[in-house]
Amino acid sequence: MTIEYLKKGIDEKQRTEDNEKVKKVVEETLSKIENEGDNYIRELSEKFDNYSPSSFKLSENQIFELMDEVSDEDKEDIKFAQKQVKSFAEAQLKTLSELEVETHPGVILGHKNIPVQAVGCYVPAGKFPMVASAHMSVVTASVAGVPRIVATTPPFQGKPNPAVVTAMKMGGAHEIYVLGGMQGVGAMAIGTETIKPVDMLVGPGNAFVAEAKRQLYGRVGIDLFAGPTETMVIADNTVDGEICATDLLGQAEHGYNSPAVMITNSKKLAQETLSEIDRLLEILPTKDTASVSWRDYGEIILCDSYDEMLMKANDIASEHVQVMTDRDEWFLEKMTSYGALFLGPRTNVANGDKVIGTNHTLPTKKAGRYTGGLWVGKFIKTHTYQRIISDEAATKIGEYGSRLSHLEGFIGHAEQCNIRIRRYGGINVEYGKPASKIKN
Secondary structure, three states, rough: OOOOEEOOOOOOHHHHHHHHHHHHHHHHHHHHHHOOHHHHHHHHHHHHHHOOOOOOOHHHHHHHHHOOOOOOOHHHHHEEEEEEHHHHHHHHHHHOOOEEEEEEEEEEEEEEEEEOOOOEOOOOOOOOOOOOHHHHHHHHHHHOOOOOEEEEEEEOEEEHHHHHHHHHHOOOOEEEEEEEHHHHHHHHHHHOOOOOOOOEOOOOOHHHHHHHHHHEEOOEEEOOOOOOEEEEEEEEEOHHHHHHHHHHHHHHOOOOOOOEEEEEEEEEEEEEEHHHHHOOOOOOOHHHHHHHHHHHHEEEEEEOHHHHHHHHHHHHHEEEEEOOOHHHHHHHHHHHOOEEEEEOOOOOOOHHHHHOOOOOOOOOOHHHOOOOOOOHHHHHEEEEEEEEEEOOOOOHHHHHHHHHOOOOOOOOHHHHHHHHHHHHHHHOOOOOOOOOOOOO
């Protein structure tokens, strides 16, 4: 078994150091948001975005004025993408059934599904206006039945981005704010004098947004840790270097710290891909970002076998995994740790990011080992309930509960059971004692 790195990114130590710097900045920022509220929010917006309106919340008139700036053609494209996302979310919702079962005569157990009551959707727009992120969070929350959907996005080039705002409104957002980064996420979770806090945060973002969500988790719910984008290409000699290089750089342009990894069993393809990356970086308009990301975080890993490729892919647990091999279905069957799979050369990550209908808010930093991506079910809470409908069942369950509570030393617990044995079973259990086994 041999795994060879033909290209390696910066080491794990440096990545950890970078993360620690981000962690400290976010911690201090969130603390000041809590203590200083709107004033500090405004200070951050002025500092980072050169944006300081009378209100960060857009009025209905402002929203419609921004929507008027978007062409009919662009609105139709947004509508098509949102229809795709909505259709898939609705199909997913149908799989979430409620339940009620009688586990013992007279004992009814069940669960019901309840939407989260207030959700904050973060839509990135600093470097690129991420119109599609509005579809993925706002539309999906709307399908789930969330009654209060708050959406926030950074200003783009000093003002609200019309296309992003349009997508938010068309998607079903009830409140729209123009606030970016840590201040946007922090304001929605913590609340300020003018912003009512939400119960849950969703949406992708840069390293600072991801860290803010991590630190806020517990105070509010979060969808998942969705930080700087990650992509992986698993390929063999059934494809060529141009398509592999294109797919790697297509995600590397997201940011300076976006890992792009190729796993292959073909040295020829690996070398061809390296050459194509060099060629494409000469002509790619976003090369200033993509080249740095590829230099520091790009990797090409050469394996001896498909089993080795699979093992390495599951270990890395990348956010996006594009599979272009002679056995794509085998990888679908065997892969266990990833954000989303894109199978075959006709499929690509950009389609998933923008329009195809699956969600593009996906787990990063190996979180794919224990969670999938954002979907309609993330906005749904499943709550259990119990009901005892006969005196016989109250007595039967009660006597077991009494003895098991005593086994753990919880006398008060036992009395909750005992009082019902006395009232509904007519059995005089001595106070503070376990119930005797009822004879059938």
